[in-house]
Amino acid sequence: MIESINIKLKELVSALPNSPGVYQFVDQAGTIIYVGKAKNLKKRVSSYFVESRNHSDKIRIMVRKIVDIRHHVVSTEQDALLLENSLIKELQPRYNSLLKDDKTYPWITITNEPFPRIVTRRAIERDGAEYYGPYGSASILRALLDFIYSVATIRICKVDITENSVAQGKHKPCLQYHINKCMAPCVGKQSREEYNEMISRVRMILKGNIRPVHTWLEQEMMHAAQELRFEDAEVYKQRLAALHKYQSRSVVVSSKIVDCDVFTTIIDDNEAFCNFIRIRNGSMVAIQTIRMELGIDNDKADVLSSAIQYVIANTGMGLAPLVLVEITPAITSIFENVKFHVPLRGEKLELLKFSLKNAENYRANYLIKKQEFSHDHNNDDLMAEMKAELNLDREPRHMECFDNSNIQGTHPVASCVVFRNGKPSNKEYRHFKVKSVEGANDFATMYEIIYRRYQRMLEDNEKLPDLIVVDGGKGQLSSACLALSELGILNRVNIIGLAKRIEEVFYPNDPNPHYLNRLKRPIKTICHIRDEAHRFAITFHRLLRRGEIADSELLNIEGIGEKTRTALLRKFMSVEVIKIATEKELAEVVGMAKAKKIKAYFAKQQAVKDKQH
Numbered sequence: 001m002i003e004s005i006n007i008k009l010k011e012l013v014s015a016l017p018n019s020p021g022v023y024q025f026v027d028q029a030g031t032i033i034y035v036g037k038a039k040n041l042k043k044r045v046s047s048y049f050v051e052s053r054n055h056s057d058k059i060r061i062m063v064r065k066i067v068d069i070r071h072h073v074v075s076t077e078q079d080a081l082l083l084e085n086s087l088i089k090e091l092q093p094r095y096n097s098l099l100k101d102d103k104t105y106p107w108i109t110i111t112n113e114p115f116p117r118i119v120t121r122r123a124i125e126r127d128g129a130e131y132y133g134p135y136g137s138a139s140i141l142r143a144l145l146d147f148i149y150s151v152a153t154i155r156i157c158k159v160d161i162t163e164n165s166v167a168q169g170k171h172k173p174c175l176q177y178h179i180n181k182c183m184a185p186c187v188g189k190q191s192r193e194e195y196n197e198m199i200s201r202v203r204m205i206l207k208g209n210i211r212p213v214h215t216w217l218e219q220e221m222m223h224a225a226q227e228l229r230f231e232d233a234e235v236y237k238q239r240l241a242a243l244h245k246y247q248s249r250s251v252v253v254s255s256k257i258v259d260c261d262v263f264t265t266i267i268d269d270n271e272a273f274c275n276f277i278r279i280r281n282g283s284m285v286a287i288q289t290i291r292m293e294l295g296i297d298n299d300k301a302d303v304l305s306s307a308i309q310y311v312i313a314n315t316g317m318g319l320a321p322l323v324l325v326e327i328t329p330a331i332t333s334i335f336e337n338v339k340f341h342v343p344l345r346g347e348k349l350e351l352l353k354f355s356l357k358n359a360e361n362y363r364a365n366y367l368i369k370k371q372e373f374s375h376d377h378n379n380d381d382l383m384a385e386m387k388a389e390l391n392l393d394r395e396p397r398h399m400e401c402f403d404n405s406n407i408q409g410t411h412p413v414a415s416c417v418v419f420r421n422g423k424p425s426n427k428e429y430r431h432f433k434v435k436s437v438e439g440a441n442d443f444a445t446m447y448e449i450i451y452r453r454y455q456r457m458l459e460d461n462e463k464l465p466d467l468i469v470v471d472g473g474k475g476q477l478s479s480a481c482l483a484l485s486e487l488g489i490l491n492r493v494n495i496i497g498l499a500k501r502i503e504e505v506f507y508p509n510d511p512n513p514h515y516l517n518r519l520k521r522p523i524k525t526i527c528h529i530r531d532e533a534h535r536f537a538i539t540f541h542r543l544l545r546r547g548e549i550a551d552s553e554l555l556n557i558e559g560i561g562e563k564t565r566t567a568l569l570r571k572f573m574s575v576e577v578i579k580i581a582t583e584k585e586l587a588e589v590v591g592m593a594k595a596k597k598i599k600a601y602f603a604k605q606q607a608v609k610d611k612q613h
Contacts, residue, residue, distance in 0.1 A: 008368075012069040013049065015364040016042040017357065019073050022083045025095075026068035028425055034062060034095040035087045037080035041071055062095045065427060073361050075354075106141055107131045108206060115161045115185050115195050118145065118154050118202065132206040147216055148205060152198045153183045153190075161186050214240070260322040263311075263329075264356040265304050266363055273366070274307035275359035277351070279320070289362035305331040324352050379421045382521055386422075389522040390505070391514075392494045396467035397421055400453075402480070403471040403533035404434075404445045405540070412437060414449040415537035418465075419529050431540040443479040446470065451483035458487065468495040471530050474506050481508050498530055554578070557601045559594050578602075 016023075021041045025034040038044035048055075048063050055063075074080050106120045112128035120141065121131070148154065155161075159171055166188045173189075176182035183190035205212070221236035262277040272292045290310060292303065308329055312318065319338050332340050343349040383395035390396070399419040404412065418428035432452065437444045450468075457464060470480045477497030484490040490508070497506035503523060504513040516523045554565045554575060571589050572578045578586070579602045586595035 009049070009066065009069065012368060013042065013046055015361075015368060016045055016069075016071060017073060017361050018042050019357070019361075020076060020080050021071050021073045022080050022087060024070040024087070024093075025062065025066045026070060027065045028067050028420070028427060030068075032070075032087075032091050032093050033065060034093050035084055035091060037084040039080075041073070045069060045071075058095070071361075071365075073358055108141065108144070110199065110203065110206075113161070114163065114192060115155060116199050117156065117158075118148060120145075130203070143217070144205075147212075148202050149181070150216065152202050153181060154198070154202070155182050155185065157182075157186070159186055163192060259320045260324055261320045262324045262351055262355045263304060263307060264326055264352060264359050265300060265307060266356070266359050267300060267303060268363075272303045272307075273359045273363040274304070274310075275355045275362070276307070276311050277355050277358075279351075287358065289359055291362075291366060299330075300327050301330045305329040324348055324355075326352065326356075379423075382422050382525065385520065386522040386525065389516060389520060390467070390494075390496065391507075392467060394466050394494070396465075396494070398463070398465040399467045399469060399529060400465045401469035401471065401529040401533040402446065402449060402453075403530070403537045404442050404449075404476075405534075405537035412440070412445055413537060413540050414445060415533050415540060416449070416453055417529060417532045417536055419525075419532075422525055424529075424532060429536055431536065442472065443475050446472065446476045447479040447483045450480045451487065454484065454487055454489060458489070464489060464493050466494060468493055469526065469529055469533075470495065470497045471533055472497055473499045474511065477506050477508065498526065553605075554598075557597055559597055560590075564590055564594065 018040050020037075020039050022035065022037050023041055023045050024032045027033050036044070048059070048066075072083060074083060106122055109119050109121045109132070110130040111117045111119060112130075156176060157174055161171065165171060166186065169187070171186035173184040173187055174182070177184040177189075183195075185192070185195050217236050217240045221233050221240065224230070224233035224236060260279050262275075262279070264275050266273045270293065273289060274292060275287070275289045277287045288311070290307065292306060292310075304325060304327060308319070308323075308331065319335060321337060321339060323338060323340050324343055325340055326342065328340050328342065332338075341348070343352055383397060386392070387395045397420060401417050401419075402414060404414045412434040414432045414434060416430045416432070418425045420428075430453070432449050434445050434448060436448050450470075454464070468480065468484075470476050474497065477495070480495060480497075481490055484493065484495065495508060498504070499506065499513060503516045503518055505516060505526075506513055516526070554560050554568060555562075560568075567589055568578055568586075569575075572581055578598070583592075583595050583599050586598055590598070
């Protein structure tokens with residue numbers, strides 16, 4: 001991994017499982033900026049932090065913004081695809097683009113009507129209907145619907161059928177009735193009770209009992225082949241293949257394991273993590289991990305018993321006839337017709353391991369979050385200390401510090417560094433080229449930079465900082481206050497000036513310095529933010545002096561602005577290389593029209609030099 005990745009991110013990446021899933025990248029503001037899917041979470045996420053020339057500029061920029069990584073473990077790539085699509089549509093992350101269209105995966109819906117219909121929908125509506133899915137493949141959905149319509153005469157018309165409309169004879173049987181595809185409940189040839197009993201059978205199929213689907217398709221395929229209807233046989237064969245994909249998406253565990261529940265537990269000193277998996281009709285239909293705070297009794301059998309009771313109470317469902325566990329719980333006697341089994345080999349043991357893996361993943365994530373919370377809690381204490389030590393009217397959660405830099409008046413620049421909750425927010429750092437000041441005038445420079453910074457924030461309706469720190473004594477502080485006063489915000493912010501002696505702090509309208517306690521934490525934070533501002537300003541000034549980002553003669557060329565100049569320098573690194581680049585090479589960056597202008601400009605410059613010599 002590249003060296004710049006911080007310790008927290010290294011820990012997060014190391015804790016990722018080698019499993020399919022969906023990952024989320026989070027920025028400093030807590031915003032999810034990217035959602036992706038992976039066949040192997042650890043391998044995929046690690047790839048972002050490996051130095052590679054294949055990474056685009058956009059990926060590099062995104063990676064620099066990552067401060068947190070979240071993930072969800074799933075069992076198949078198809079599940080990952082569906083979850084990724086759902087999250088992108090909900091969150092609209094900045095760096096996602098492929099799935100930001102209006103396409104959604106279809107659901108099979110049982111409508112909320114006296115005589116329900118089976119329809120497909122692209123979005124869930126709060127209309128009382130039942131939704132099953134979503135289905136990542138249209139072929140899977142069609143195979144399932146074909147099966148449903150082959151075993152149940154569900155109406156497909158959009159007629160509003162009620163018992164009153166039937167009694168009043170408002171409807172007539174349609175073609176579906178005459179070809180035996182519908183029993184015509186619209187004219188009373190099928191009662192509401194009979195119709196809804198048929199819907200109940202469909203509902204069971206949609207909840208995971210797909211074995212009859214498989215059997216039916218196989219039989220139809222064989223019958224078609226025996227009757228030499230080979231095209232029909234091929235259609236059924238394709239539907240069987242699609243059904244196998246559906247089985248994968250639905251996490252079919254085994255043809256032998258039909259209905260069972262799985263519980264595993266990890267116990268730490270004061271808490272436990274319990275994973276629960278529900279399998280019905282051979283398919284995994286629920287998975288959950290819960291955290292329990294433990295008392296003095298940490299016996300694993302008792303902890304497992306508590307977890308089982310919690311799941312029953314919160315799901316409203318009883319246990320399956322078979323429950324797979326690592327250790328027999330202490331409450332087996334209260335469950336009738338339930339077998340608690342500790343598997344030692346085979347598919348059941350693999351299922352237990354899968355459950356344990358999910359519990360471990362949840363625990364690893366929780367511990368990282370817990371450590372973050374502890375760190376944030378310490379920051380809360382620091383903010384309270386700074387408010388008291390600096391005599392502020394609020395905690396300085398958002399601080400900005402300014403510093404000037406110039407050498408003998410050349411290339412005057414300034415920097416603004418931003419701290420949030422006592423930590424640098426590098427992405428918000430800004431540097432400024434001084435525009436209105438000639439020579440070395442620190443007071444005028446401070447006035448200009450403060451005015452420009454907060455005029456822009458006011459125009460953009462951005463929230464002002466809790467504390468402004470000026471690196472300088474009374475003079476620079478007065479200049480900064482003048483700028484804030486002219487903007488009408490002097491009374492809306494806290495501002496202090498720092499003398500050369502770090503413990504000396506100046507406040508507006510007070511000529512005498514106040515002294516900070518050198519032994520307390522606030523002075524270390526103040527020292528840190530001032531050093532950052534000084535470093536950032538000096539670095540920018542050195543770059544200007546070396547000419548790496550200085551105004552160059554490129555800007556003298558017609559049609560070449562800052563954006564084009566930056567693109568050229570990023571590609572060719574220096575003006576000297578640009579001068580010797582071919583027209584074709586230049587055109588790859590700026591287009592042929594501008595490439596011709598660049599070549600013509602430097603050819604003219606060279607001709608002038610040759611004439612002078």
